[in-house]
Amino acid sequence: MSQFPLHTLDSAPEASKPAMEALQSAFGFLPNIARVMSTSPVLINSLVALFGPVHSGSFSEPQVQIVLLTDAVTNASTWAVAFHTTLALQNGISPADVQAIRNGDLPKEVKYAALSRLAKTLIEKRGRLNAFDKEKFLEAGFGTGHLLEVIAIVAASTITNYTTSVTQPPLDADFQVHAWTA
Structure with a gap:
């Protein structure tokens, strides 16, 4: 219980x-x-x-979902992975790119890959990006404001990811099809 x-x-x-x-x-x-x-x-x-x-920031909803799904996988949040898999697919992200993220890999689409790499790196390095990490993101056509905006997305998803780890809510029926284990 x-x-x-x-x-x-x-x-x-x-x-x-x-x-x-x-x-x-x-x-x-x-x-x-x-x-x-x-x-x-x-x-x-x-x-x-x-x-x-x-x-409602500068990223499209599919781009936001790339970050949120990556965060969920990186934080091993099973509830959030299923939820954001559903939303990513609903927002037109290819099943192959979604599966790549769920597997801990990068999506093929260049901008999605840059967003996913940055989100994962921010979490794994606890925000301590080096020059290479930042340059890799900027080379994909994003600006420094975008880099800072990803921090806000990671912060929002961390709230959900940590809460699911602590509370372990039941997975909503609509997301069961995308259940995931770390």
Whole structure:
């Protein structure tokens, strides 16, 4: 039995409800991770504060999903890998590129590969990029502002990845087809 309840809009702490409503509106349903996160208004509100800017920044939604899926794999977050696999495929990322990331490899598409490499490197090196790491990303046609924006995406996904590792919410039925193990 999990120590972390799967809250509904009715059972969640009052301070979590606006964030839950925002996520439900964004996804059309309330993912189990949001239901678990709502136990802590600070946590769910922190995620939602990053969510909007991450998904409305300078990257396309497929590019954001590349970073989020890479982060989930790098952090071995099984729930998030299944979730972001679903969203990546829905956003038109090729099944081959999605599978490459799920396998810990780089996608074939050049810009996707640069985003994936940078996200993985940021996590593995705890943000301590060297000149080569930065140059490799910039050579793919991105700017320094993009590099900094990837940090925000990694921060948002880290909230979800760490929460799934700690709470281990059940995988939503819609994502079962993309279940993953590290």
